[in-house]
Amino acid sequence: xxxxxxxxxLAVLALLLAFPLLFxxxxxxxxxxxxxxxxxxxxxxxxxxxxxxxxSLGSAVFYGVGGYALALLCKxxxxxxxxxxFLLLPLVGLIASAxxxxxxxxxxxxxxxxxxxxxxxxxxxxxxxxxxxxxxTNGSDGMFLPSPPWDAAFFNxxxxxxxxxxxxxxxxxxxxxxxxxxxxxxxxxxDDEERALSLGVxxxxxxxVAFAISAFFIGMIGALVNYFIGSLYPAFAFSPAFDxxxxxxxxxxxVGTLVGPLVGALLLAPLQQYLTVQLQxxxxxxxxxxxxxxxxxxxxxxxxxxSLRKTWTRWKASRGVRSPVAxxxxxxxxxxxxxxxxxxxx
Amino acid sequence: xxxxxxxxxxxxxxxxxxxxTCTVRVEQGSIAGLIGPNGSGKTTLFNVITGYERPDTGVIxxxxxxxxxxxxxxxxxxxxxxxxxxxxIFPRLTVMENMHVAVxxxxxxxxxxxxxxxxxxxxxxxLLEFVGLTTLQDMPAGNLSYGQKKLLEFAFxxxxxxxxILLDEPAGGINPTVINELRDRxxxxxxxxxxxxxxxxxxxxxxxxxDTVTVLHRGTTIASGSPQAVRSNPAVLEAYxxx
Numbered sequence: 001x002x003x004x005x006x007x008x009x010l011a012v013l014a015l016l017l018a019f020p021l022l023f024x025x026x027x028x029x030x031x032x033x034x035x036x037x038x039x040x041x042x043x044x045x046x047x048x049x050x051x052x053x054x055x056s057l058g059s060a061v062f063y064g065v066g067g068y069a070l071a072l073l074c075k076x077x078x079x080x081x082x083x084x085x086f087l088l089l090p091l092v093g094l095i096a097s098a099x100x101x102x103x104x105x106x107x108x109x110x111x112x113x114x115x116x117x118x119x120x121x122x123x124x125x126x127x128x129x130x131x132x133x134x135x136x137t138n139g140s141d142g143m144f145l146p147s148p149p150w151d152a153a154f155f156n157x158x159x160x161x162x163x164x165x166x167x168x169x170x171x172x173x174x175x176x177x178x179x180x181x182x183x184x185x186x187x188x189x190x191d192d193e194e195r196a197l198s199l200g201v202x203x204x205x206x207x208x209v210a211f212a213i214s215a216f217f218i219g220m221i222g223a224l225v226n227y228f229i230g231s232l233y234p235a236f237a238f239s240p241a242f243d244x245x246x247x248x249x250x251x252x253x254x255v256g257t258l259v260g261p262l263v264g265a266l267l268l269a270p271l272q273q274y275l276t277v278q279l280q281x282x283x284x285x286x287x288x289x290x291x292x293x294x295x296x297x298x299x300x301x302x303x304x305x306x307s308l309r310k311t312w313t314r315w316k317a318s319r320g321v322r323s324p325v326a327x328x329x330x331x332x333x334x335x336x337x338x339x340x341x342x343x344x345x346x
Numbered sequence: 347x348x349x350x351x352x353x354x355x356x357x358x359x360x361x362x363x364x365x366x367t368c369t370v371r372v373e374q375g376s377i378a379g380l381i382g383p384n385g386s387g388k389t390t391l392f393n394v395i396t397g398y399e400r401p402d403t404g405v406i407x408x409x410x411x412x413x414x415x416x417x418x419x420x421x422x423x424x425x426x427x428x429x430x431x432x433x434x435i436f437p438r439l440t441v442m443e444n445m446h447v448a449v450x451x452x453x454x455x456x457x458x459x460x461x462x463x464x465x466x467x468x469x470x471x472x473l474l475e476f477v478g479l480t481t482l483q484d485m486p487a488g489n490l491s492y493g494q495k496k497l498l499e500f501a502f503x504x505x506x507x508x509x510x511i512l513l514d515e516p517a518g519g520i521n522p523t524v525i526n527e528l529r530d531r532x533x534x535x536x537x538x539x540x541x542x543x544x545x546x547x548x549x550x551x552x553x554x555x556x557d558t559v560t561v562l563h564r565g566t567t568i569a570s571g572s573p574q575a576v577r578s579n580p581a582v583l584e585a586y587x588x589x
Contacts, residue, residue: 176458179460179461179462180457180458180459180460180461181446181449181456181457181458181459181460181461181464182457182458184439184443184446184447184461185447185457187436187438187439187443188436188439188447190438191436191437191438191439192434192435192436192437194398194418194434195430195434195435195436196436196447197417197418197419198396198397198398198418198419198421198422198428199419199422199447199448199502199503199506200419200422200423200448200506201419201447202419
């Protein structure tokens with residue numbers, strides 16, 4: 001099992017690395033870049049919202065802050081287009097985290113229901129600020145990012161690999177969090193926050209750190225998207241569609257699981273890009289996504305990954321296959337009963 | 347020596363005096379019982395001791411020192427563990443993951459390590475063996491029966507090696523066989539030096555296990571002493587029978 005898994009992972013990695021060589025068409029690689037970036041954003045969103053159960057609909061704040069941070073840094077330091085802006089990404093991420101700490105500190109004082117509302121409010125405040133601080137953001141006229149001097153055939157390649165690196169890094173951090181004692185504390189917060197506190201989990205600090213980690217990656221992704229597009233406008237940098245999309249991708253795949261958000265994003269992001277970029281029908285994706293959200297809630301309340309896992313264990317049970325991990329048959333059956341009986345838990 | 351003391355504690359919710367100058371003392375190494383009719387303030391006292399409620403007046407003393415501004419995490423860190431009347435476990439975590447939640451307090455560096463390969467893993471296995479949940483370790487804890495959840499909650503408190511454990515109705519709603527097992531476990535731990543304060547309505551359980559019993563009535567301590575002495579105390583009989 002472990003060998004199969006390792007080889008599977010290596011195969012996926014090889015495919016991801018070779019992708020721009022196999023598909024040279026810029027239209028295809030553009031979809032691939034957006035897919036990688038949305039996958040990264042969904043995985044990053046899940047590190048906080050998925051593991052702690054605090055659903056944030058204001059991550060666009062960090063996405064926008066990332067975009068503006070890169071534009072302003074390039075302007076201030078007179079940086080030309082090319083590879084240099086990529087090197088600023090970690091700094092941009094840190095700036096986004098620096099915004100996340102005070103914002104999270106305020107928002108996380110509330111219960112998780114109120115938290116959703118506060119994050120939406122924060123998001124609108126930032127959008128308003130972007131419109132109304134023309135001295136910094138140039139208001140509704142928007143800002144331009146330096147344009148890389150690459151020709152059309154090569155243009156997408158650096159963006160593809162940088163996006164891939166960001167996604168892999170983000171996924172690695174999510175994997176590490178999921179398996180660490182720290183991550184266990186986050187999951188305990190999701191299940192019963194007060195109880196976790198009474199067992200010595202420093203819930204406030206735990207949540208805030210996860211919020212900042214999540215913002216770090218979302219900030220970098222916001223910067224990358226806007227660098228790729230070349231321009232930055234308040235309504236797009238701070239777009240309400242961003243959080244809806246990311247949350248839907250996470251819910252579709254399985255919120256709070258490690259691979260679920262990745263699966264959800266890899267399925268939905270290409271579709272979204274195809275609809276908006278290729279068919280040029282702006283807004284159709286939102287209508288479709290809205291209907292899809294309802295379908296997901298109705299049919300797969302736990303998301304694809306947990307549902308498949310359940311089906312897989314049931315199928316194995318029906319075939320009488322023993323899992324090599326589980327010691328005895330009896331234990332296996334008990335575990336199956338347990339999984340089969342699990343209620344929908346997002 | 348008294349390990350844990352609640353001295354003249356009062357706590358009102360609006361006009362209701364849940365606790366009214368109530369005093370409870372728990373001697374180091376003992377098993378202390380806390381009884382009283384419904385609504386007499388037992389759980390409120392637990393909440394005050396463990397930092398879930400701030401008392402209006404009165405102090406909590408632990409190990410001879412006053413606990414300043416108790417909060418749940420601070421109190422736990424000092425070595426006071428508690429279980430809840432309605433068990434509070436982490437339903438979506440597995441039984442084994444539940445065991446590891448309570449070992450967070452080991453510094454930031456250890457937080458980065460994997461919980462499954464930590465040195466507490468052996469201890470967690472031993473404790474699951476101790477409460478008889480070893481075979482269920484990979485099951486989501488929410489799927490356990492009520493009695494099993496109580497045992498799990500008891501076990502994950504133990505992993506942090508508290509000096510005193512507050513049990514809120516440990517025998518409530520679990521079958522007599524498990525009650526006997528639980529009694530054995532508590533005695534066993536007590537022999538190893540763990541102090542207990544137990545709220546329980548099952549009188550037979552309280553009388554058979556406790557060294558001292560304190561009786562609360564309408565938020566006030568009305569009697570305290572050995573189980574035999576308390577049982578024959580007229581004020582106690584009055585409280586239970588006269589209402």
